[in-house]
Amino acid sequence: MKLKPLSLVLATLAVLGLLWAPFLIVGAPREPTMGFVQKIFYFHVPCAWVCFLSAFVCAFGAIAYLFRDAEWGERLAASSAELTVVFGLCTLVTGPLWARKAWGHWWEWDVRLTLTLLLWMIFIAYLFARRYGGPGGKKLAAGLAIFGAANVPLIYLSVSIWRSIHPKTSVVPTLDPGMRPAFWVSFLTFTILYFVLLEARVALERARASLDALYLEAEDRGLFDGDPV
Amino acid sequence: MTPAVVADGVYQAYGRQPALRGVSLSLAAGQATALLGPNGAGKSTLLRILSTLERASRGTVQWSGREADAETRASIGLVAHESLCYADLSARENLTFFGTLYGVADPAARATQLLARVALDAAADRAARTYSRGMLQRLALARALVHSPRLLLLDEPLTGLDRQGTQLVIDLLVEEKARGTSLLVVSHELLAIAPLCDRVLVLARGRIVKDEPLTATSDLARIYDEAVA
Amino acid sequence: MSYASWVMRLVWKDIVVELRRKELVYASIFFAGVVLLVFAFSFLGGERPTLDVAAGVLWVTVALTGTLGIGRAFEREREGDTWRALLLSPLPRTALYVGKLVSLCLLMSLVVATAAFGVGLLFGAPLADHLGGIALLLVLGVVGFSAIASLFAASLGRSRSRDLLLPLIVYPLVVPVLIAGARGTAGLLTGEDPALPAFWMRFLFVFDLIFVTLGLWTFEPLAASEG
Numbered sequence: 237m238k239l240k241p242l243s244l245v246l247a248t249l250a251v252l253g254l255l256w257a258p259f260l261i262v263g264a265p266r267e268p269t270m271g272f273v274q275k276i277f278y279f280h281v282p283c284a285w286v287c288f289l290s291a292f293v294c295a296f297g298a299i300a301y302l303f304r305d306a307e308w309g310e311r312l313a314a315s316s317a318e319l320t321v322v323f324g325l326c327t328l329v330t331g332p333l334w335a336r337k338a339w340g341h342w343w344e345w346d347v348r349l350t351l352t353l354l355l356w357m358i359f360i361a362y363l364f365a366r367r368y369g370g371p372g373g374k375k376l377a378a379g380l381a382i383f384g385a386a387n388v389p390l391i392y393l394s395v396s397i398w399r400s401i402h403p404k405t406s407v408v409p410t411l412d413p414g415m416r417p418a419f420w421v422s423f424l425t426f427t428i429l430y431f432v433l434l435e436a437r438v439a440l441e442r443a444r445a446s447l448d449a450l451y452l453e454a455e456d457r458g459l460f461d462g463d464p465v
Numbered sequence: 466m467t468p469a470v471v472a473d474g475v476y477q478a479y480g481r482q483p484a485l486r487g488v489s490l491s492l493a494a495g496q497a498t499a500l501l502g503p504n505g506a507g508k509s510t511l512l513r514i515l516s517t518l519e520r521a522s523r524g525t526v527q528w529s530g531r532e533a534d535a536e537t538r539a540s541i542g543l544v545a546h547e548s549l550c551y552a553d554l555s556a557r558e559n560l561t562f563f564g565t566l567y568g569v570a571d572p573a574a575r576a577t578q579l580l581a582r583v584a585l586d587a588a589a590d591r592a593a594r595t596y597s598r599g600m601l602q603r604l605a606l607a608r609a610l611v612h613s614p615r616l617l618l619l620d621e622p623l624t625g626l627d628r629q630g631t632q633l634v635i636d637l638l639v640e641e642k643a644r645g646t647s648l649l650v651v652s653h654e655l656l657a658i659a660p661l662c663d664r665v666l667v668l669a670r671g672r673i674v675k676d677e678p679l680t681a682t683s684d685l686a687r688i689y690d691e692a693v694a
Numbered sequence: 695m696s697y698a699s700w701v702m703r704l705v706w707k708d709i710v711v712e713l714r715r716k717e718l719v720y721a722s723i724f725f726a727g728v729v730l731l732v733f734a735f736s737f738l739g740g741e742r743p744t745l746d747v748a749a750g751v752l753w754v755t756v757a758l759t760g761t762l763g764i765g766r767a768f769e770r771e772r773e774g775d776t777w778r779a780l781l782l783s784p785l786p787r788t789a790l791y792v793g794k795l796v797s798l799c800l801l802m803s804l805v806v807a808t809a810a811f812g813v814g815l816l817f818g819a820p821l822a823d824h825l826g827g828i829a830l831l832l833v834l835g836v837v838g839f840s841a842i843a844s845l846f847a848a849s850l851g852r853s854r855s856r857d858l859l860l861p862l863i864v865y866p867l868v869v870p871v872l873i874a875g876a877r878g879t880a881g882l883l884t885g886e887d888p889a890l891p892a893f894w895m896r897f898l899f900v901f902d903l904i905f906v907t908l909g910l911w912t913f914e915p916l917a918a919s920e921g
Contacts, residue, residue: 302915357866364862370853371479372916376863379849379916383842383867386908390901394870397893398877451481518778520919539784547775549782551707553714562707566700566783592714593774608779 243435250432253425260418267412273337278418280330282426284352287323288388290316290430291355294362295385298378307445308438310374313381315437317362319430324356347396354391358384467530468493469616469647470515474524477510484510486671487524494615497638497648497661499679501689502668508651509546511668512618515649516543529615539567542614544622548605552594556585556604559593560611567612579607584633598625606634610641617641619650623657631657659685667692700785704793709800711770718770718801722763726809729755734816748819749879753835753872755809756802760839761861763805764798768847777848781918791913794848795906798840799833806832824882827891831882834898835875841905842867848917874898 257278267274294316300309331349332342343349358380366377454460468491477485484507492498502508513519514526517533528537543549550559557576564572580589583603588596593604602625609617622638623631631654638661642648652658659682667675667689675692679685712718733751737743743751771777780790810828814821821828843864850856878894881887 302912354866354869361859361863361866365859368853368855368859370851370856372849372851373853375916376846376849376851376853376859379846379912380863380867382912383905383908386904387867387870390870390897390904394873394897397897398873448481452478452483455481455483456486516782518781518919535784535786538782541782543782545775545778547773547778549776549779550774551711551776552774553711554707558710562703563779563783565703566780566785568784 240435243432246428246435247432250425250429253421253428257418257422257425260421264418265412265414267415271337273334276330276334278422280327280334281419282423283323283326283330284348285423286426286430287320287327287352287355289427290320290323290434291359291381291388292385293434294320294359294381298381302375302378302382310378311438311441311445312434313378314366314374315434315441317359317366317377317381318437319433320359321356321363323426323430324352324359327352328356345395345399347392347399350395351388351391355384355388358387466494470526470528472511472515472524472526475511475514475521475526476523477507477514477519477521483671485514485521488668488671488673489524490666490673490676492616492647492649494647495642495645496663497642497650498664498666499655499658499662499685500649500651500666500668501653501655501685501692503693506668507671508668509620512543512545512620512649512651515616516541516618539612540615542609542612542617544602544605544609544617544619546620548593548601548608550593550601550604550608553592555590555592556580556596556607557589559604560607563608564611569612572611575611579610582637583607599627599630602626603630603634606637610637613644613646615646617646617648619648619652621652622650623652623654635661655685655689659683665689669693697786697789700789701793701796704780704790705796705800708767708793708797712801718763718766719804721766722759722801722805723808725762726755726759726805727812729758730809730812730816737817743817745819745883746880748813748817749883750876751817752810752813752819752879753876755813756806756832756835756875757839757865757868757872759805759809760802760836760843761864763801764840764843764847765857765860767794767798767801768844768850787914787918788910791845791848791909791917794844795837795840795909798844799836802836802840803833806836819883821883827882827895828879830895831875831878831891831898834895834902835871838871838898838902838905839864839868841902841909845909845913845916848913851917870901871898874901 261275261278266272294313297309297311297313297316300306301313331352335344335349336342362377362380362384365380366373369376471491473489475485475488477483488507488511500508500511510519514521517538520533526533528540531537554562557580560576560579561572564575569575580586583606585600585603585607588600593601596604602622606622622634626634635657638648642661648661650658650662659679662679662685665675665677665679665685665688666673669692675688677688679688730751737747768777771780810821810832813819843860846863847860850859853859874894874897878891878898881890881894
């Protein structure tokens with residue numbers, strides 16, 4: 237598979253970022269109350285950001301597919317949905333690890349955690365719908381992505397009002413200036429990594445589509461005659 | 466006069482399963498065409514595309530020179546595998562309901578007229594679920610005719626009909642043809658439909674392999690056998 | 695014919711069919727009763743459940759019976775392939791969506807009213823004291839729920855796993871409805887903060903507005919053609 241120059245540059249940047257970030261993270265000042273566990277923050281927050289970014293990219297692709305009949309939209313949406321699930325899982329695993337130390341229990345019905353969990357479930361449903369939805373499965377999944385993205389502000393609002401009658405826990409500590417480089421490098425690295433993975437995944441879908449097309453053409457020209465498939 | 470329907474290079478595949486590989490046809494008003502072919506030849510897919518239920522992945526279809534819009538849908542009648550009628554409503558209620566949806570001027574009168582024509586007037590007010598297969602088939606035909614379509618698509622219209630019922634349906638279709646309706650009939654009852662049809666199309670493996678005028682009734686089976694062999 | 699009269703025709707047809715069969719109403723109501731009983735048993739023996747719990751039980755019952763009833767309603771349209779017959783007709787596509795939405799809201803309102811009665815009975819919740827407020831919350835909730843569930847039930851088409859997929863798709867999307875409904879109901883019952891129920895009603899109204907609009911917008915590409 238040939239790589240485009242841009243994806244090559246991005247991939248290199250992502251690798252460099254992944255190599256550099258650990259040093260910055262170790263070097264960043266220790267947070268006084270949470271200590272070492274706070275380091276998860278540099279992983280957790282970028283993951284969450286990419287998870288949401290990916291969800292909206294998916295909805296964008298889904299709109300292009302549903303209303304413009306654009307096959308690229310479907311491929312973009314499907315690839316992005318998978319990445320939403322992957323990064324969502326990373327967020328949901330690192331979140332409780334942090335919460336255990338910060339709040340003393342694994343799970344808290346905090347707005348951001350709840351929203352991430354629901355978004356994650358919606359995109360798992362997307363994958364199910366696309367895989368098992370029968371002939372219209374791709375459209376069904378696209379509709380789900382649009383509804384899911386539209387639902388994000390409503391879930392956020394409803395959960396935050398629901399939780400506001402309970403004691404509040406502060407989630408993100410104000411960022412110490414010494415932590416900033418480590419945080420922003422991680423943040424950028426994850427964002428670039430997302431686009432690298434997305435490009436690779438879309439390329440795979442595209443290859444699969446052209447393989448199907450070639451297969452159909454070969455079949456059409458009688459290449460498989462006498463050998464029914 | 467513009468043909469009732471013109472298809473050009475209609476191609477449809479489900480994944481790696483091609484159903485139609487470039488079907489082009491033109492059906493004139495007042496013409497009855499037999500669409501024959503072995504199982505899996507793509508007849509049902511073609512009927513779904515010609516009835517606007519499905520859109521071809523490649524190629525174009527035009528109905529009296531129009532795209533698949535509301536007016537087009539109002540000019541098509543379809544008899545499908547299922548009756549397309551509500552089992553809990555009586556024949557009269559079904560016909561009146563669909564007549565209203567199609568904007569028929571006096572749906573009740575039209576229903577009465579059609580019920581008499583398909584010999585269901587005695588059972589007109591019984592729920593359709595109590596009907597025999599043959600009665601249901603006649604009801605399905607009446608439903609497809611309720612709005613006097615210009616294009617009538619029939620998928621196995623003779624299923625479950627006795628000798629008398631078959632004759633009734635054929636007579637009715639001959640009448641429709643004389644009125645200027647274009648008919649496309651999929652059926653395996655070659656002997657029964659032969660007197661009705663002026664033209665034969667044979668579909669095999671997603672392609673039209675034979676397109677001939679039908680001059681003598683006895684030719685139908687011969688044309689089919691030649692085309693498929 | 696006007697748009698409204700088309701919708702009325704479709705709704706009237708659904709009502710007539712249901713009056714003949716009575717399957718959806720009876721089965722849904724009975725199912726709601728069974729769900730409530732299961733909840734009642736699981737809380738039995740301890741202290742009387744709080745009003746918060748009663749409000750939650752009511753809305754979970756709404757969600758469970760809702761997917762059952764709506765899935766079944768579309769199953770019925772597949773029996774004689776009548777959904778295809780509707781798609782073949784020259785009606786504006788969205789009229790089909792609005793028609794189904796109205797029918798299903800009517801059906802669910804009936805079921806929800808019974809469920810509310812059951813919650814009052816089994817959980818001792820003083821629903822009758824706040825009848826207007828709770829009825830409004832339920833109606834708003836039912837509209838939002840049906841707007842989403844009927845769109846996806848219609849688009850599930852011929853998928854073989856549609857019974858499994860419908861709740862899987864619908865539940866995560868309707869979480870805001872459940873939160874708003876349950877919190878609004880609890881707010882009314884406990885009377886803690888009089889501003890809260892009003893907020894949740896407005897919230898549900900906005901939710902309904904957004905998702906009915908989205909439903910109308912996406913119905914044609916999602917549910918109006920196959921393959």
